[in-house]
Amino acid sequence: MECLEANKEKKIVFLRNNLIEWGKTNYAAFPWRETNNKWHALVAEIMLQRTNAEQVVPVYESFVESYPSPKEFLFERNTNIFQSLGLHWREAQLRSLAREIYNLGYIPEDKNSLLKLPGVGDYIAAAFRSFHLNIRDVIIDSNVVRLYGRYFGFETDPETRRKKWLKELAAEVTPYINHKEFNYALLDFTRNICKPQPQHKECLLRNLCCFAIDNNDSKY
DNA sequence: TTCCTGCGTA
DNA sequence: TACGCGGGAA
The missing domain is CATH 1.10.340.30 (Hypothetical protein; domain 2)
Known part of the structure; x- marks a missing residue:
């Protein structure tokens, strides 16, 4: 949990900006x-x-x-x-x-x-x-929980998504401007990169991701 | 075998 | 808070 508190604000901004940027070229037009x-x-x-x-x-x-x-x-x-x-x-x-x-x-x-x-x-x-409706709101599904758990460094289980602290974290991360772009990127990124079998080599978050840091693994 | 944009019910 | 639901794809 130290990883979560360390540079939290910096990590949130990094996550937002990189996901939105990634989404510009990886948006899935369902x-x-x-x-x-x-x-x-x-x-x-x-x-x-x-x-x-x-x-x-x-x-x-x-x-x-x-x-x-x-x-x-x-x-x-x-x-x-x-x-x-x-x-x-x-x-x-x-x-x-x-x-x-x-x-x-x-x-x-x-x-x-x-x-x-x-x-x-x-x-x-x-x-x-x-x-x-283009109204800013906070989406939390199983994939989002997985990404936040890895990136901020906390264990997750099927009930994590309903925890108050998780909702507060997700709300803090979700931007007020470009919320739609961020949320779409969140879904696309967790489906294609930060999936159950993660594609760490392709992950643009790895420099600040607790999963990569805690595993202290140069291959990431 | 695991996982997939969760939900209603108890 | 815990559980059941489900076919199809990897």
Whole structure:
């Protein structure tokens, strides 16, 4: 934990600037990142939970084609769209979400209202706000926890993401300007570089990363 | 075998 | 706070 407190401010600035810079040339243009349809944006978030983004692409494209709004989706009883993605209960959950949005007549923007929507938790609410409403918010998923753990130097487990101190750290790191670019870079960087089997040689954070420093390994 | 933009429930 | 969910890809 010494590694975390040492030069903390410097490390935060370094992390922000380098991730945003890295993102400029490594941004993944997934179709749900380009859409202006907020319904589709939420659908994508549901499809993406614990699911490989590459696998979601064809399923999402097909969905967008068939259901431009909650109304069309609600018109069909059972679409089996999650057949190839697993976690099949998400269809029923998505149906509840569609019903709720249809009844409301709009998709809310404030955090509390979003969190009341079925299937929308801390992560999806934050991602939706930052990516599709351009409202600065803090995203924390399993990959983000892994990166922060390695970079700042602390052990993580499946419950770490819900700890208050982790949320405070993530909030401190997430910039107010360019929050969207930073958050996208965070997702792309943890998927391609700081992944479970990390690509240390390609990591632009390694000079200040506790994982590399603590392992005192010249090969990094 | 592990992992994938988590969530609701108990 | 802990647990179940799931097919598909690496």
